[in-house]
Amino acid sequence: MEAILFYILAAFMIIFAVASVTSRKILRAVIYLLFVLICIAGLYFLINYNLLAAIQLTVYGGGVIVLFIFSVLLVHHVELELEKTPLKRKIIAGILSVLGLGITLWAIFTYTFKTATTSYSSIEVKDIGFKLLSYGNGGFILPFEVISVLLVAVMIGAIIVAKGNKLKEN
C-alpha cells in the first residue's frame, strides 16, 4: 500500500519538476514548483515525520511560493512568454546533467548500504523539541541559536537591499 503511494508521489514529483524547469510561462513554473513541494511534504507524511511535513507546507507553500508569486507580479507581465534557450545550451546542459546523474547513481549503486535492523515507527514532536533545546550529548541548542541570528541578519539585509538608494540619501 505504502509502496504504491510512494510510486505515485515519485511520478508526480518528477513530472512536475520537469514541467517547472521547462515551462515557458513564469507563473506556471512557480505553481508546478508548488506541486513538487506538496509532493515532498507527502513523502514526509509517508515516513511518519509529521512535524517536518507541516513545516514544509507552511514555510514553503505559504511563505516562499507566495514570495515568488509576488515578485513575479512585481517585475513581469504575467502573460509574457519567456524566451527559448538556444538548443546548443540545452544540449550541453542536458549532457552535463545526465553525466552527473550517472556518476551519482553509479556511486550509490556500487555501495552496500547497511540498512538498520531495529524497527522504526515515527519521529515525534516531543523528541525533536527535546533534542533541539538540549545542552547534553547530541544537543542542537547551538545551531538553533545560530539559525535565529542568521534569520535576523537576513531580515535586516533584505530590508536594506530592497530599500535601495533612498536609504543612502537619508
Next chain:
Amino acid sequence: MIAGINIYEILTLTSILFFIGVYGFFTRENLITVLLSIELILNAAAVNFVLINTYLYPDLLQGAIFTIFIIALAAAETALAIAIIINLYKLIYSVEVKDTETMKY
C-alpha cells in the same frame, strides 16, 4: 522507513530531482526561474538527509533536525535573493539573465 521501498530507490529519486534542478539552473533565462531551480536542488538535498536518517540510523535524530535548519536557510536565502532581484530590476528594468553579463572581458 517506508515499507516495501529500499533505500536505493529513494536515493535514485532524490538524485533525479537534484539533477533536474541543475539542468534548470543551466538553461533558464530568467533570474526568478533560476531561483526556482535552486529551490528544487535544496529540497532534494533535504529529503536525502531525512531518508538516510530513517533508513540507516533510526535511533539518532541528527538528520531530521538538520533538515529543519536547511528549510529555514533556504527560505531566508530565497527572500534575500528576491530582494536583490527587485533592486536590480529598479536599476536596469529587466530580470533577464542576458542583461546581467557586464562582468566580462
Next chain:
Amino acid sequence: MDFSYTILIPLIPLALFVILGIFSKKIPPSISGWVGSLGLGTSFVLSCYTAYTYFLGGKLNGVYQTFIYKTTWLNFTDKLHIDLGVLIDPISVMMLVVVSTISFMVHLYSRGYMKGDDGYTRFFAYLALFTFSMLGLVLATNLFQIYIFWELVGASSFLLIGYYYTKPSAVAAAKKAFIVTRFADLGFLIGILLVSYYAGTFDFQEINSLHGSIITNWAATSFMGLSVFTWGLILIYMGGIGKSAMLPFHIWLPDAMEGPTPVSALIHAATMVVAGVYLVARLFPVFYFVEDGFALQIVAYVGAISSFVAAVIAITQTDIKRVLAFSTMSQIGYMMLALGVSKYDGHEGLGFMASMFHLFTHAMFKALLFLGAGSVIHVVHSNYLKDMGSLRKYMPITHITFLIAALSIAGFPGFAGFFSKDEILAAAFESNMLIYVSSVLVAGLTAFYIFRLYFGMFWGQNKNYEHTPHESPWSMTIPMLFLAFMSIAGGYIPFSKYISADHIPFQSHLDLPLAAIATSVGLVGIILAFVFYKKENNLPERFAHAFGVFYKWTYHKFYFDELYLFVTKKILFGMVGFSAAWFDKHIVDGSMVGIGNVTVAISNKIKGWQSGKFQDYAMSFIGGGVVIAMVIFYLWIN
C-alpha cells in the same frame, strides 16, 4: 742563458696603451708623446740587448738554441691545451729588433708630424697597441697564440687606418682592410685547425720538430691527392697572403694609405705586412718537408707574380703614397719568393736567409721612404706628384735621406738593399730560372719607379708654392737620419752567421756575375727615370699615349677592385645575400611574428571563457566536478 726578461718587451707598449687609452682626455699631448717615445725607447734598448746577448752567446755546439718560456692558459684535456708564452730563436730576435726600432723611430717622428692634432694621445695609444700586438705575434710559441696576435694586429691596423674617422674614405679603407684580411684569416683558422688536429698539437716546436709527427708522417692522411697537411699549410698561407697583401688579397694596401703617414711607415711598410713572411719562416721546416715542398712552391709563385704585377702598377700611379704601397707589395713578393725557392740545410738555405735579410733592410729603407714622403706631404699639403717639384732647394735633409733610401731599394752597390737583393737573386738563380728572370725585371722596374718618384719630387717642375716649403723639425728628421744610416750600414751585417733555416750559421758570399746583372738593370732603370723626369718634359705623356689601353689597365691597377666589387655586389649580395635576406625576413622573422599572432589568436578564443554568464561558470563547475568524481571513483575501485 735566461731570456725571460723578454716578456717585458711587449708588455711595456701594452701598459702604454692602457694608460694612454684610459686617460686620453686628461693627459696633455706633449706628455703623451714623451711617454710613448720613452716606453718604446726602453723596448728598443731591451731588444738590442737581447739581440746582442743572443747572437753572441746563444750557440751551443754551433747551433742556435731555442728558448721557450710559456704557461698554460686554457687547459681542456691532457692533449688539448692552449699556451701563451715567449719563443726566442734567431728570427724572432731579429724581428724584435726590427719592430722595436721602426716603432721607436715612428714614435719620435709622430711627435712632430701629428703635432696640433686633436687625437694626439689616442694616436700614441693606438701605436702602442699595435706595437704590443706585433711583438706578441713575433714572440708567439704556438699556432693559436700567433692567431690571437694576428687578429689583434688586424684590429689595431683598422683603428690606425681609420684614425681620421671623420673622413669617409678613411673609414671605408679601414673597413676594407679589416674585411679582406679577415676573409683571408678564415683560411688561416681552418688551416690551423686542420694542422693542429692531425698533428695533435698547436706548439711550434713540436710541429717543426724533424722527428715530430708531421715531418715524419705527413703522407698518412690524404684528401683529394694531397696530404691533409699540405691543404692545411696552403690554408695557413692564405692568411699570410691576406696580411702581406699578395695577389689576390692585395686590394686593401693601396687604400690603407688613407691613414696618417707614420702609420703607413710603421704598419704597411715595415712590420704588419711582413707578418705573412714571418709566418712562413716560422713554419719553414714543415713547408719544406711536407709533400716535398708543394706548399712552398705555391709560396714562391704567389710571391713572384705579386712582385711583378705590383711593380708594373707602381710605374703609373700618381699618388706618391700609393707608389710606395705597391712598392711594398713588390718587395714583400721578393721576400716570399726567396722563401719559396729556398732549401733547408746550411748553405742550401740561402733563400731563407736572403728573405730575412731583405725583411730587415726593407724595413729600414721603406720606413725611411714613407717618413720622407710624409715630410713632403706635411709641407706641400698634397699627396700628388703634380703638386710637387724642385723640393731639393727647400728640404735638404729630406732630400738626402730620400735619395739614400731610393738608392738602397734600387740596389745600388754599397747600400743595404744591394746586398739583400743580391742574395735573393742568387737563391732564385740556383732554383728556378723563370722566377729569376722575373725578379731581375722587377729590379729594373723598381729602380725606374722609385727614381720617377725621386726626380718628380725633388727635381722636375719648378713649382710655385703658396706656402714656402720648409725643412721638417728635428723631431722628424732625427729618425730619418738614423734610418738612413741603417739603410747603408744594415747591408754590412753578416746575416748568414746569425739567421739560417736550420739554425746553423753558414758563410755566404757575394756572387759577382749576378750582382753585375742586377746592378746594370737597376742603372738602366735609373737612367730612364732621369731622362723622363729630371726636367719637365712631355716624354711621359707620349709614352703613356703610345701604350694606350695597356697604360689604362695599369693605371687602374688591373681593375681588381672593380672585379671584387662586382663579385660581391652582384653575385654574393644579389644572389646569395638576397635569398638569405628573404629567408631571414619571411621565415625567421615570420615565425617570430607568427608566434605572436598565434598567441593573440588563442587569447582571443580563450577570452570567451570570461563571458560574464554565471550559468556558463556553473556548467564548468559541474563539469569539473563530474570529471574529478570519475577519476576518484576509478582510483577507488582499483
